[in-house]
Amino acid sequence: MSDDLETVKQDITQTKEEIDHIKGLPTDNPERAAFAPLYGYLTELQKKENILLERAQPDKVNIRTRIVQAFCDSTGVEWPSEPAKLSSALLEPFHVKIPIETEVHKQWKSEAGVIVDDYFVDADVEHSTAGTFGARCIAAIPEKLGGSENRLISKYDNIIANMWEILKATQPIAIDIDRNVSDAPGLTVESMRPDVLVWVRDTLIFKGEEKKDGIFDVVKNELREKMQDWNIATSGNLPYLLSYGAVREKIQFFAITKNASLVEISPRYDVSNFSGAFNVLISALNMFKFFLTAATLLPDEGFPLMKILKRSNGTPISFISSTYVQKRIDRFDEYPYSSFDVLQRVYETVRLCEYAARAYQGPELLEKKRDKRKLVSYVVHIEPVCFRQQPHDVRELKIALYHIFQVLVIIHNTGFVHRDLRWENIWKDSKGRYIVGDWEHAGRINEIPTFVLNWWAPELHTLPTPPYTDKADIFLVGSLLDTMSLLLSAEKLRLRSQLKFDNPDERPSAAVVLKHQWFDDIRDGF
DSSP: OOSOHHHHHHHHHHHHHHHHHHHTSOTTOGGGGGHHHHHHHHHHHHHHHHHHHHHHOHHHHHHHHHHHHHHTOOTTOOOOSSGGGHHHHTTOOOSSOEEEOHHHHHHHHHHHGGGGGGTEEEOOTTTGGGHHHHHHHHHHSOSOOOSSHHHHHHHHHHHTHHHHHHHHTTOSSOEEEEEOOOOSTTOSHHHHSOSEEEEETTEEEEEEEEESSSOHHHHHHHHHHTTTTOSHHHHTTOOEEEEEEEETTEEEEEEEETTOOEEEOSOOEETTSHHHHHHHHHHHHHHHHHHHHGGGGSOSSOOOTTOEEEOTTSOEEEOOSSSOEEEEEESGGGOOSOOHHHHHHHHHHTTTOTTBOEEEEEEEEEEEEETTEEEEEEEEEEESOEEOOOOOSHHHHHHHHHHHHHHHHHHHHTTEEOOOOOGGGEEEETTSOEEEOOOTTOEETTBOOSOOOTTSOGGGGSSSOOOBOHHHHHHHHHHHHHTOOSOOOHHHHHHHHHHTOSSGGGSOOHHHHTTOGGGHHHHTTO
């Protein structure tokens, strides 16, 4: 990657053109496989551009950042209890005016009149070094909106989502913006997700639905229909979701209440003309301030509804419902850690165990041919939906371990082992139960594994690799205790030592551990 700023800018332009080209290809075109690498490369180029800009013009970057930060000051911005009151808030004059080029400022005033001065200022000497944000605003208003569906999407993003990306970069709060891209043939996640989504601290607060053609009622129905899993359990005190619908050149903003009522909070703008595009831009920038103040209304532990998370091993988990999540492993025919037969049997084994992640649907294998090659994806819908939360005190730790050992008794007695017991794979549900999940490393007891994980018991790091026994799972539970910073009693430390004996034959079974005196004070509750 070049260190020349102009070369990097040219590379960014070229990469964007390549991405736009790929987006316009049919979903079964093999060239679409280049989308993810290109998008990653674009991100790296943009990071490089920012670094080079800061080196070349540190004062400009600092002033630009300060202007964006000042613009994002959300003091006094509150979510009105009645969503209809948002209509005026979305067109509220900016308390910090955005500097734009003199000629553009004149042109915009000739198009829209003095109202432009409520939002933008002629870039005078003081502001001339801070024009980057203004330049993005100028670029966001297209001369003409049209073309293919993917070009329409690019224009929508320029005027709404991309502006939010610029603003969020200066904010400490966790704001995630995602566009739904169907990259997994035969799967249902993409069809169930809206086209644009925004989360604050992992809680969904905004969604957008878009159509290249059709009538607006279809988009409005989709905004309502995908709301059945949005409720107070997943959104805290958020009174409604913010959203937009778009059909061709028409865009309209809505609020969606918990009973799935759709409240119009803007006119239907035509972004093929200056006035419509200008008002959508202003509305989008003002709406971002509501994203910032949403944090005070949200639950401490956000539920990432409609979000696709990638685990450390690259496996995506999709929170497409408040009652189950979808887990997917692409190219499962090359997956080295378990087999479909084992996973089917394990999910059948734990289907009645309340402390295990259970299959709501599946598991199943989905096949699709692409470029004369068969692609196999493993898919399972899992319940219950859980939150990641490690025990915060000794009693919670006891409860977590007691739940884990109950699950191990069941799977060990039926001839299976988990093989990946880490806190990353132990979750907590809304009823306070600790749930053992991530079965996709499971295997048969006393089977020689074809791989070795770094955190496995010491006997498995010898050559030749011995069979993986139930006692290797016991060692992993002992390792869970190593990661806890809680003050532990001598009795509990002795238990940890027993779980991690170097000699696997000296480690107790899960059934024996459940009778350990350390659990005496909680056993009666189970």
